[in-house]
Amino acid sequence: xxxxxxxxxxxxxxxxxxxxxxxxxxxxxxxxxxxxxxxxxxxxxxxxxxxxxxxxxxxxxxxxxxxxxxxxxxxxxx
Amino acid sequence: xxxxxxxxxxxxxxxxxxxxxxxxxxxxxxxxxxxxxxxxxxxxxxxxxxxxxxxxxxxxxxxxxxxxxxxxxxxxxx
Numbered sequence: 439x440x441x442x443x444x445x446x447x448x449x450x451x452x453x454x455x456x457x458x459x460x461x462x463x464x465x466x467x468x469x470x471x472x473x474x475x476x477x478x479x480x481x482x483x484x485x486x487x488x489x490x491x492x493x494x495x496x497x498x499x500x501x502x503x504x505x506x507x508x509x510x511x512x513x514x515x516x
Numbered sequence: 517x518x519x520x521x522x523x524x525x526x527x528x529x530x531x532x533x534x535x536x537x538x539x540x541x542x543x544x545x546x547x548x549x550x551x552x553x554x555x556x557x558x559x560x561x562x563x564x565x566x567x568x569x570x571x572x573x574x575x576x577x578x579x580x581x582x583x584x585x586x587x588x589x590x591x592x593x594x
Contacts, residue, residue: 455580459577459578459580459582463521464542464543465541465542465543465544466543467543468541469541499538499541500537502537504537504584504585506583507582
């Protein structure tokens, strides 16, 4: 059974690096990783905020938010 | 061939959560993850700083530092 992981980003250089190195490093046998670009999918910003995401890039694993370095504040993506 | 990943922490609650959820989520087929407690292994703080680590918890993958949420500044661990 795989867990849900969602990687939220906004296309920034810090985001791209985190996606290539970290989001892609998760164990595919255990995690189903969804990549969400909040700049082009603004309708999902509220969902990210509800999960506790304050900035991007961020990875939400089993509902827990992990902010990875700092690309942009969530409010700046709105 | 597996890549080297080092998870630096200082035993703080934020660190423990990141270790349990994120460091342990990496693909074991691709990553050899070393867990380093800088509070008890202060001799490795300089190594973390050289990799670009500014705060803990942090995960260094293939030499690139990813700061995960914020537990403590590296200087506060010294």
